[in-house]
Amino acid sequence: MSFVDPPQAALPDVVRPSSRVRATLSFLRHHPQAVVGAIILLAFVFIAIFGPYLAPYGEREQVGPLFGTPSSAHPLGLDDGGIDMLSLLIYGARVTLIVGFAGAVVAMLVGGTIGIVAGYFGGKIDNALMRMTDYFLVIPDLVLMIVIASIWGRSLRNIILIIGLIYWTFMARLIRSQVKVVRERAYVKRAQALGASHLRIIFKHVIPQIMPLLLAQTVLMVALAIFLETAISFLGLGDPSVTSWGKMIENAFSRSAISYGAWWAIVPPGIAVALVIMAFNMLGTAVEDSLNPRLKVSHLSRRHFRLRPLPDKEGRS
Amino acid sequence: MSETLLTIEDLVVQYRQGRKKVVKAVDGVSLTVAAGEFVALVGESGCGKTTTAQTAMRMVPATSGTIRYRDRDITNATQSEMRPIRRELQIIFQDPYESLDPRFRVKDIVAEPLEIHGLDNRDERVRAAMERAGLTPADLYLERYPHELSGGQRQRVSIAAALALEPTMLLADEPVSMLDVSVRAGILGLLNDLRTSGLGILMITHDLSTAAHFADRICVMYLGRIVEEGPAHEVIRNPQHPYTKALVSVVPQPDPEQSMQPEILQGETPNPADVPTGCRFHPRCPVATAACSSEDPPLRPAGSDGHRAACILV
Ligand SMILES: Nc1ncnc2c1ncn2[C@@H]1O[C@H](COP(=O)(O)OP(=O)(O)OP(=O)(O)O)[C@@H](O)[C@H]1O
Ligand code: SF4
Ligand SMILES: [Mg+2]
Numbered sequence: 306m307s308f309v310d311p312p313q314a315a316l317p318d319v320v321r322p323s324s325r326v327r328a329t330l331s332f333l334r335h336h337p338q339a340v341v342g343a344i345i346l347l348a349f350v351f352i353a354i355f356g357p358y359l360a361p362y363g364e365r366e367q368v369g370p371l372f373g374t375p376s377s378a379h380p381l382g383l384d385d386g387g388i389d390m391l392s393l394l395i396y397g398a399r400v401t402l403i404v405g406f407a408g409a410v411v412a413m414l415v416g417g418t419i420g421i422v423a424g425y426f427g428g429k430i431d432n433a434l435m436r437m438t439d440y441f442l443v444i445p446d447l448v449l450m451i452v453i454a455s456i457w458g459r460s461l462r463n464i465i466l467i468i469g470l471i472y473w474t475f476m477a478r479l480i481r482s483q484v485k486v487v488r489e490r491a492y493v494k495r496a497q498a499l500g501a502s503h504l505r506i507i508f509k510h511v512i513p514q515i516m517p518l519l520l521a522q523t524v525l526m527v528a529l530a531i532f533l534e535t536a537i538s539f540l541g542l543g544d545p546s547v548t549s550w551g552k553m554i555e556n557a558f559s560r561s562a563i564s565y566g567a568w569w570a571i572v573p574p575g576i577a578v579a580l581v582i583m584a585f586n587m588l589g590t591a592v593e594d595s596l597n598p599r600l601k602v603s604h605l606s607r608r609h610f611r612l613r614p615l616p617d618k619e620g621r622s
Numbered sequence: 623m624s625e626t627l628l629t630i631e632d633l634v635v636q637y638r639q640g641r642k643k644v645v646k647a648v649d650g651v652s653l654t655v656a657a658g659e660f661v662a663l664v665g666e667s668g669c670g671k672t673t674t675a676q677t678a679m680r681m682v683p684a685t686s687g688t689i690r691y692r693d694r695d696i697t698n699a700t701q702s703e704m705r706p707i708r709r710e711l712q713i714i715f716q717d718p719y720e721s722l723d724p725r726f727r728v729k730d731i732v733a734e735p736l737e738i739h740g741l742d743n744r745d746e747r748v749r750a751a752m753e754r755a756g757l758t759p760a761d762l763y764l765e766r767y768p769h770e771l772s773g774g775q776r777q778r779v780s781i782a783a784a785l786a787l788e789p790t791m792l793l794a795d796e797p798v799s800m801l802d803v804s805v806r807a808g809i810l811g812l813l814n815d816l817r818t819s820g821l822g823i824l825m826i827t828h829d830l831s832t833a834a835h836f837a838d839r840i841c842v843m844y845l846g847r848i849v850e851e852g853p854a855h856e857v858i859r860n861p862q863h864p865y866t867k868a869l870v871s872v873v874p875q876p877d878p879e880q881s882m883q884p885e886i887l888q889g890e891t892p893n894p895a896d897v898p899t900g901c902r903f904h905p906r907c908p909v910a911t912a913a914c915s916s917e918d919p920p921l922r923p924a925g926s927d928g929h930r931a932a933c934i935l936v
Contacts, residue, residue, distance in 0.1 A: 491721035498679050500701070500708040501738045513725050
């Protein structure tokens with residue numbers, strides 16, 4: 306009996322690059338909402354980057370009467386200082402998106418690190434970290450926001466930190482539970498048996514495995530972060546020196562835009578926030594949707610391989 | 623007699639289950655594996671085979687007993703003291719679908735041990751290990767991901783990775799039980815070739831006929847203990863322990879004259895959290911006597927060449 310299974314016949318042709326492209330295309334075909342979300346986001350990112358060139362008027366330039374009504378020169382009207390609303394909206398995109406991304410990234414880094422450490426090492430480390438997470442979880446967000454803003458002061462950086470501080474717990478728990486699963490995989494055990502260091506195992510085996518989940522969650526978290534930024538600004542805890550959509554809404558309220566009947570000072574930034582949050586959600590859930598089951602089923606489960614007839618088995622049976 | 627590589631003496635391993643409960647998964651196991659020797663550890667599911675092997679690798683801490691590799695006591699070795707041992711002693715896992723990182727290419731999987739141990743000439747060593755594991759020509763496999771390979775090929779990659787460090791001994795934990803029947807013989811033959819080239823092999827299996835075919839010696843394990851051990855042909859042709867007899871009786875014999883009446887064991891598969899008094903096999907033993915529920919028989923000589931069995935009838 307020959308002890309070697311014939312390799313040539315058993316191997317499919319390498320189709321990797323084209324199959325990756327095909328996978329992306331099929332993802333987009335099956336998740337049209339991801340396409341819509343991505344288009345909306347790209348538009349806003351474009352506005353955020355090129356805002357100063359796109360805005361018809363300056364950020365602090367008084368161009369007419371306070372709460373001037375929409376006209377052909379000022380399609381979204383003027384605010385309480387006579388500043389062009391369309392221009393403000395365009396300027397605000399940059400701050401809003403930066404705060405959203407940065408807040409989500411802070412939450413991802415803090416929560417991800419704590420989740421990975423707790424999930425990977427388990428035992429006492431896990432208990433201690435999870436107890437700490439629970440403490441943070443029970444502090445009401447509003448209290449945390451007000452306390453931190455009044456201690457650290459109102460700045461863009463502090464808003465980002467507040468957002469990170471409020472959302473990292475969510476990330477930590479999610480990542481921890483995934484890492485606990487990955488830690489038990491035989492390839493992690495194999496690396497341990499070979500004498501690999503914890504750092505090596507975490508960076509080479511654990512993080513790449515949870516990366517898709519981490520990314521999908523970060524995208525979803527940007528939406529939450531933008532929402533939170535709006536809320537923080539609306540409560541008057543925002544950075545006074547910059548324009549964000551939340552700040553615009555807050556401004557309109559505090560300067561009684563409603564009693565002037567100046568709906569245009571409130572509705573456009575509200576719609577912009579809603580649109581961006583919706584877009585991030587569409588994209589995030591689509592990515593999560595397509596990656597999450599794969600994290601559990603595809604290359605990690607033997608069932609998957611049984612479903613697909615392997616060439617050498619086909620050849621034999 | 624060639625050098626003894628792995629020596630396990632009176633090994634006890636307890637797992638905690640929940641807060642208070644402890645389970646003795648391994649309860650006083652002793653065995654040795656010498657260079658060029660193929661030892662099979664046979665037993666049904668849950669009897670502690672994997673635990674024994676993983677404790678030998680220091681992946682699970684021993685509760686008591688000693689583990690030696692060559693002359694070094696590694697029972698309480700630190701991770702850094704284990705490093706040189708880990709180059710010599712390699713483990714192959716049961717499930718080739720799970721034991722390879724799906725994000726690594728074959729060449730990176732086989733090179734990983736070399737990276738961990740900081741060895742040079744990785745390309746050459748990777749190729750050499752792959753050829754040795756029967757993955758020829760190596761170029762055909764180097765760039766592939768595990769999911770592009772069949773189960774048998776994956777297990778060969780696993781073996782190639784184990785061989786990359788040029789170890790002196792392999793622990794193979796049910797290396798073929800997850801594989802298609804058609805590729806099992808190939809993998810077992812490969813292990814046999816490695817033994818011939820001087821490696822010591824401890825193979826865990828619950829398939830006595832596989833053990834009979836390839837092993838020099840067989841250790842039969844039941845509920846955390848070795849209940850019979852000896853030269854493979856002795857244990858198969860002349861089993862002494864009632865448990866081994868039952869196992870042997872269900873193995874199809876090539877010669878129908880020799881076939882025994884198949885003896886199907888009654889009772890539930892044993893639970894190490896609830897070990898019976900006396901001989902731990904007595905609730906299922908077809909020839910148990912009254913004394914069996916109080917007396918716990920040790921391994922006693924039962925024939926030539928170190929054939930031993932733990933039964934009061936021996
Ligand atoms: N990490 C663990 N924690 C607690 N109990 C465990 C753990 N691993 C194994 N056990 C228990 O120890 C006993 C022996 O398990 P082990 O995996 O060594 O058996 P095995 O002989 O390899 O079985 P199988 O043939 O199913 O692989 C089992 O009862 C099992 O439930
Ligand atoms: S000691 Fe008694 S119960 Fe145990 S195997 Fe022998 S006969 Fe059976
Ligand atoms: Mg096992």
